[in-house]
Amino acid sequence: MTLATHFFDMPRFLATSPLFSGLSPDELTRIAKSSQIRSYAKGEMIFSLGEACEAFHIVVSGQVKLFVVSPVGQEKVIEIISPGQSFAEALVFLNKPYILSAQALVDTVLANVSKNGVVSEIKQDPHFAMHMLAGVSRRLHSLVQDVEAYSLQNGMQRLIGYLLRDVEMDAATDQKTLTVSLPASKATIASRLSLTPEYFSRVLHELEAQQLITIDRREIRILDVKKLVGYGAQ
Known part of the structure; x- marks a missing residue:
């Protein structure tokens, strides 16, 4: 229209x-x-x-x-x-x-x-x-x-980079927590990152198990920005 x-x-x-x-x-x-x-x-x-x-x-x-x-x-x-x-x-x-x-x-x-x-x-x-x-x-x-x-970058690094895409890395040490709203379905974002939906979900749950994030549908709460950056660099 x-x-x-x-x-x-x-x-x-x-x-x-x-x-x-x-x-x-x-x-x-x-x-x-x-x-x-x-x-x-x-x-x-x-x-x-x-x-x-x-x-x-x-x-x-x-x-x-x-x-x-x-x-x-x-x-x-x-x-x-x-x-x-x-x-x-x-x-x-x-x-x-x-x-x-x-x-x-x-x-x-x-x-x-x-x-x-x-x-x-x-x-x-x-x-x-x-x-x-x-x-x-x-x-x-x-x-x-x-x-x-x-x-x-491997899949883990790509996903972490996506979650932190709006964070200035120089300021990452000053920012403790962050909430990210996924703009589309997990399958759509997985495709955007050249990941399978299954791998995308597995990485998210690994980050949650490491107590780096919590997941509430499309809301991803990053519990420690600096630690998440470091985890992606491993």
Whole structure:
């Protein structure tokens, strides 16, 4: 279902995105005119592999799963996108179809920013082009970190790293406890970390047996951040 943009302050929302922060009101207004708000029900496909890419997307509310499916039907979660994050930025410049699929994990609202609007603004303003390059570079950096983790870390280290993803390691010694809410099902996050659901659960229960965490459905309470960091380094 597409919602009329006059019910949503699109320029103000775009200004909160790292891609568009620092743009002038006129620039934000032009981008907003080529954008639309759309709501997706839980489980609804946002786009599928092979479809034409005519926009990139920013999550207003909800969560989005980016994934691919192997020839034998096995799903691999590439990323879980949360509110304020964007996705498919690089694809709008490739003139190629989507190379993966996206699905709403919960009821989700997206700001869909059209390719034509972005290209038009880039032609007018090199400053805007630098914003877009920065956004694409952040996504590339994130993917490189993922590849590094899959190559160099074992499953335990990947899971601990995920639980501590929002903790500055320099501050870890000052932070005793922490509660982490898993943003999706354990099976989805296991796929995101390239782990089987069974191994994911086994590692969580091992950490609980070591009295490093407690588990309450999707709520993971880290009882000692420093000890958890040390356990992952073993």
